[in-house]
Amino acid sequence: MKLDKYSGLDSPVHRWDPRLKLVGLMALALSFAFVTELWLLPAMLAVSFALCSVARLPFSFLAGRLRYPGIFIFILAVILPFLSGETVLLQLGPLALREEGSLEMLMVVGRFTAIVTIAVVLFGTAPILTNIKAMRALGLPELLADMTLFSYRYIEEIGSDLARMRRAVRLRGFRAVRLNRRNLSVLASLVGSLLVRSYERSERVYQAMVLRGYGQLRSHSHGFQATARDVAALSAVLLVAAGFVAAEVL
Numbered sequence: 001m002k003l004d005k006y007s008g009l010d011s012p013v014h015r016w017d018p019r020l021k022l023v024g025l026m027a028l029a030l031s032f033a034f035v036t037e038l039w040l041l042p043a044m045l046a047v048s049f050a051l052c053s054v055a056r057l058p059f060s061f062l063a064g065r066l067r068y069p070g071i072f073i074f075i076l077a078v079i080l081p082f083l084s085g086e087t088v089l090l091q092l093g094p095l096a097l098r099e100e101g102s103l104e105m106l107m108v109v110g111r112f113t114a115i116v117t118i119a120v121v122l123f124g125t126a127p128i129l130t131n132i133k134a135m136r137a138l139g140l141p142e143l144l145a146d147m148t149l150f151s152y153r154y155i156e157e158i159g160s161d162l163a164r165m166r167r168a169v170r171l172r173g174f175r176a177v178r179l180n181r182r183n184l185s186v187l188a189s190l191v192g193s194l195l196v197r198s199y200e201r202s203e204r205v206y207q208a209m210v211l212r213g214y215g216q217l218r219s220h221s222h223g224f225q226a227t228a229r230d231v232a233a234l235s236a237v238l239l240v241a242a243g244f245v246a247a248e249v250l
Contacts, residue, residue: 002156003065003120006057007127013055014125017230018134024237025051025122031241032114035248038103041110047240048117055125065120066113073112080105128152137224150205158198165190 007014013021032044052062085100123131129149136145174186206214 003123004127006061006124007130009056009125011054011056011125012233013051013121016125016233017224017226018126018130019137019224020226020230020234021122021126022131022134022138024234024241025118028237028241029115029118029122031244032111032118034245035111036107037248038107040244040247041107041114044114044244045110048114048121051121052117055121057121057124061124062117062120065124066116069116070112073109077105077109080108134224154198154201157201158194161197162194165194 028047032048035041035044081097081101082095083098083101084104085098085102087099088096089099089102090097126134132140132145132149135148136142169186169190174183
């Protein structure tokens, strides 16, 4: 499912000027990363989910974006309560559930959820090209903007190539049910072939772009025009972000 699948919806967040939206939501996400006080966690989650609701993004879409990065956070959440801290809440044989680790686990999971939700709202309410144009209008170098767009575009292509290659090896009888030497050799060859194909494709794409004038003088007009409502929305979001930082410091 594409990240900008619901970028065509009509909501106040979708209509927000992309440049100001990028500045405001990035500032809000950074303020969430700054927070370490557990009592601020419900407010962080409430703000992030409220923005997602205002943007009219389906919960299934948000859950799908949280799923894969959430695997690593889940592993950390399982381990942390048993490794961090000294106050034992519950003894489970050789394992001890500790209070400090449990509180840290809640903080990590909550902060991760809030920040990723903000990122989904940011990049899910406008086409990826519009977001990159907004970054470019804010001063992102052309080379980095182009690399960002190409990376996003060809991650899907690489995923399609990988799916076809996996289907091909399965049709030839390969089943990676055990991590023995033969299976590891086949998987290594699969990854190597995928990398070589990706590199060769990037070379062909770059040569085709150069033949079409890539790198020549280009217009830097972005076509964005902020309104008073956009500025007011930015001010409100920055005020909320400043409030979280002030609450953490004080």
